[in-house]
Amino acid sequence: MSDILQGLLVGILFGIVLQRGRICFNSAIRDVKMIKDNYIMKLALLAILVETIGFQLAAQMGWITLHPLALIPLAQIIGGFMFGIGMVLAGGCASGITYRIGEGYITSFVAAIFFGFSASAVRGGPLTFVNKWLGQPITTTNNPGNYYAAKDGAVNLTIANWLNINPWIIALLFAIILFIIIVTWKTTERKVSGLNWITGGIALGLVGIIGYISQKTYALGITGGWVNLFRTTTANLDVTKPLPYNWMGMEIAGIIIGAAIAAILAKEFRFRAPKDPKTFAQVALGGILMGVGAGVAGGCNIGHILSGLPHLAISSILFTIFAVLGNWFMVWYIFERK
C-alpha cells in the first residue's frame, strides 16, 4: 500500500477517535486548572502510557527506529509558550481545530487555515530566518541499544540517551509513574455519549502506535501535515518538478474525513458559527500564534505531547511544560482575571 494511502487511512482512524472521544489537548490542559476537571487529561495520560510501551516494543521488534524530535531549547520554550497561548484564543489545539472542521465548526476552519499558513511561513517560507535566532539542535552521540535514528552519528536527546542507559528502563519508569497518577487521581464524573476516558485513551494510544509503524519516521503529527498540504497545494508553480503530498499531509485530510463520518453518523454534524464577528479575528490570531510556535518548536500538541512525550525526548518535555504554562497564563488572562 502506498505511503499516502496509509497516511489517509491512519488519519481517518485518528479522526474517528478524536471525534468520538472529544479529544482536545487545549481542554485537557485548561480544565485541570479552570474547572478542576481531569476527564480528558486522564484520557491523554493513558494514551501516552500506551504509546510509551508501544513505541519501545515496536523498536524492540525492529519495526521502527525511534525518532525523537530535535532539541533547540529556545525554540521549544518560546514556541511552546506561543502555542499554549494560541490554542486558548483559537478554542482548540492543533488536532482539535483540525478534527472540528469535520464537525462543521467554521471557527476551527479559520483557525486551522491560519495555523497551516503561519507554520509554512516559518518552515521554509519567508519567515524561516526566525529559526536562526533560536539556535542549533543539541545532540548526543550516545545511542544505547541502537534504538535511535542517527544522522552522521548524532542523535536527538532523550532522557535515556542523555544518561546513556537502555531506553526500556526510562520507558518503564515513566509508564509506572503515569499508571500511579491515573489510578490514584479521582476521575471527574462525566456522562459521555462517545468513547469514555479509558476506551478513548487506549484507542488514541493504539492509533499512535499504528501511525508510527506505518509512517516509520515518526508517529502522529499535525503541524508537518498542514505544512505539506499548504506547500504542495500552493507553491508548486513548476509542473515539471512536483512537490508530492506525503503521509502526514494525507493524515490531515483523513482526520477531517474521519471526524466528518463519525459526526454525521452520531448526528453531531452541523455548520456552526459564532454571533460576534470578533470571534473570527480571535481564532485567526490564535491560529497564527499556534502556527509560528509549533513551526519553530518542531511540533504541536500531537508531535511534541502525544507522540513526543512517549519518547521521553528532552525537546518534547520542554515544549509540554511551556505549552501548559502558556495555556494557563491565557486562561487566567481571558477567563479568570477580575
Added chain:
Amino acid sequence: MSNDIKPTYSLDERGEVCPVPDVDTRRKLKEMKPGETLEVLVDYALSKERIPTGIKDVGGEVITIEEIGASEWRILIKKV
C-alpha cells in the same frame, strides 16, 4: 415537564468557541439567587457533557437536558 418551566434567565451559546458556553454558564450562575432557573442553549457536545459537573461548585444543578435539534441541546439549570 421541563417545557412547562419558564426559566428566569436564558443564554444562547450556540456557535460559541470552547469553553465560552461553560464559562458564561458559570458566570451567570454566580450572580443568580437560589431558586432561580437558567436555560442554556448549546450546540457543542463537549459543553453539554461537561457543564453538569462543572457547575456544581457555583451552586448549579441540572434539571433536564433535552435535544432540541441536530446537535442542539437545551440545558435547564437551577441555582440551589
